[in-house]
Amino acid sequence: MDLKIFDRLESEVRGYIRSFPVIFSKARGSLLFDEEGKQYIDLFAGAGTLNYGHNNPVLKQPLLDYMQEDGVVHGLDMATSAKKAFLETFERLILKPRGMRYTLQFTGPTGTNAVEAALKIARRVKQRPNVVSFTHGFHGVSGGSLSATANTKYRDAAGVSLGNTTFIPYDGYFGPDVDTMAYFERMLEDRSSGMDAPAAVIVETVQGEGGVNVATLRWLQELQRLCRRYDMLLIVDDIQVGCGRTGTFFSFESAGIQPDIVTLSKSLSGFGLPMAMVLLKPELDIWKPGEHNGTFRGNNLAFVTARTALEHYWSDDAFTGEIQAKETLVRDWLENMVHSHPEAELSVRGRGLIQGLVSGVPGLANKIAAQAFQGGVVIETSGANDEVLKLLPALTIEEAQLRQALEVLDQAVGQVVAAEQLARKQPHARVLKFGGKAR
Structure with missing residues (x-):
């Protein structure tokens, strides 16, 4: 499979092509197909973008109908019939049943832009620049979002100092016996702690990029x-684990x-x-018209x-019941892998259909x-040292x-663990640590 055009013309910043070095040409449901016709089961789902699978026919036909009827494709933040229908449906099916009152702000169509808007309005409302984020948190790679992102790999790429953020240990950062909220409260109440009074706290209920920390x-x-x-102000970044990923529409409902x-x-x-959106309590909506804008805010096709x-x-x-049933299935399989390979020091963590094999x-x-990809499964890793195999199947994936x-x-897992054990027995082989000891 010839990937030379990508090597010659595309920037070195490209990432996933290095993990999945084939040319994909077709996708349907939870299946991807490369140019040579090989089929792959997708446990990556566009890093959580395809909760309902690839080219879902339930969604595709209304989209085709809308385009065939010359529906408005680009409309900035003007009123369109597509936006009106979405607003009405979101209020009726999501907000009202949950007793929620939010104003909806459509930002530029990326997650990091939604985070930028959230941080800006929080600082504007509270008239304070400092924001609290958490260890291993990921909120995007544009300026303000990157300041709240913990991973050194992303922060080092900024080229400028990143400030106005205080990082606090996430739940479980020091193990299950340390209450990091007690630490946070002590920092807040001690006026000599060095922490400037925060305007807001931004948090992921499950840290996906950070290693499926729950x-x-x-x-x-x-x-x-x-x-x-x-x-x-409490900001929940539900960009990856919202829209049903943990079982309920919002990850914080439970x-x-x-x-x-x-x-x-x-x-x-x-x-x-x-498509990206910020939900904010109505009293926080103090924007002046056009203060946070973007040519592609409000994607009518979306x-x-x-x-x-x-x-x-x-x-x-x-649908929530279906997700919970699949969560149990995945969890059981992963726990079995843990018990089958104690020398690999495996463990499982996650919620809903974001599960990690650590x-x-x-x-x-x-x-x-890499071995799974050879076997026809697309899956990514996450965590500070890529120590977590992250499962993000479409919520609609068929059980079979x-x-x-x-x-x-x-x-x-079995093939890689066996290969690592064999390598340790070979003369002059690199010594790997299993079970915490070199053998």
Whole structure:
């Protein structure tokens, strides 16, 4: 398969092509096909952008109909029939059933732009520049969002100093016995802690890029309590784990919290079309017209598919039940892998259909991902050292395909672990640590 044109013309910044070095030409549901006709089961789902799969026919036909009828494609932030229908549907199916009151702001169509808007309005409302973010957090790679992103790889690329953010340990950062919210509260109440009074706190309920780190419901509830007590706005970044990824439409619903601001993107359109949105409590909407704008704010094609996705999947609780059943299936398979290969120092963490297989052996997760790709499964790694094999299947994946993918993954784990053990026995082989000891 000839990839020379990409090597010759495309920037070195390209990333996923290095992990998946084929030319994909077709996609349907949870299947990808390369130019040579090989089929792959997709456990990557566009990094969480394709919660309803590739080219979902439920969403595709209304989109084709809209275009065939010369519906408005580009409309800046003007009123269009597509936007009106989306607003009405979002209010009826998402906001009202949950007792939520939010104003909807359509930003430029990327997640990082939604985060930029959220941070700007929080600072504007509170008239304070400092924001609190968390260790291993990821919120985007544009200026303000990058300041709230923890990973050194992304921060080093900025080329300028990144300030006005205080990083606090995420839930479980020091292990299960350390209450990081107690640490945070002590920093807030001590006027000599060195922390400038924050305008807001931005948090992911599950850190996807950071390694599938899951905040407990109690920790999230305590975070909201601190925000209320110390006059900070609570921003939940639901860009990757919202839109059903954890089972409910919003990832924070089970915690019973009420964020002041919510950012959404990725699977919001339902079809892989660029779309981003900020939900903010009405009293926070102090923008002047056009203050945060963008040529492509409000994607009318995305409005069409987003509305259809809401109507088809979120009109009742049936879809949530399907996600929970698949979560149990995935979790059982992963736990079995853990018990089958104790020497690989594996563990499992996640919520809903974002699950991580974590390895304490450096480099192992990347090798498993590469082996799985050879076996016809697309899967990525995450975490500070790519130590987590991250499963992000489409929420609509067929159970038979999910089982097939998990079987391939199980085999890949076994093959890589066996190869690593064999390498340790060879003369002059690189010594790897298993079980915490060199053998």
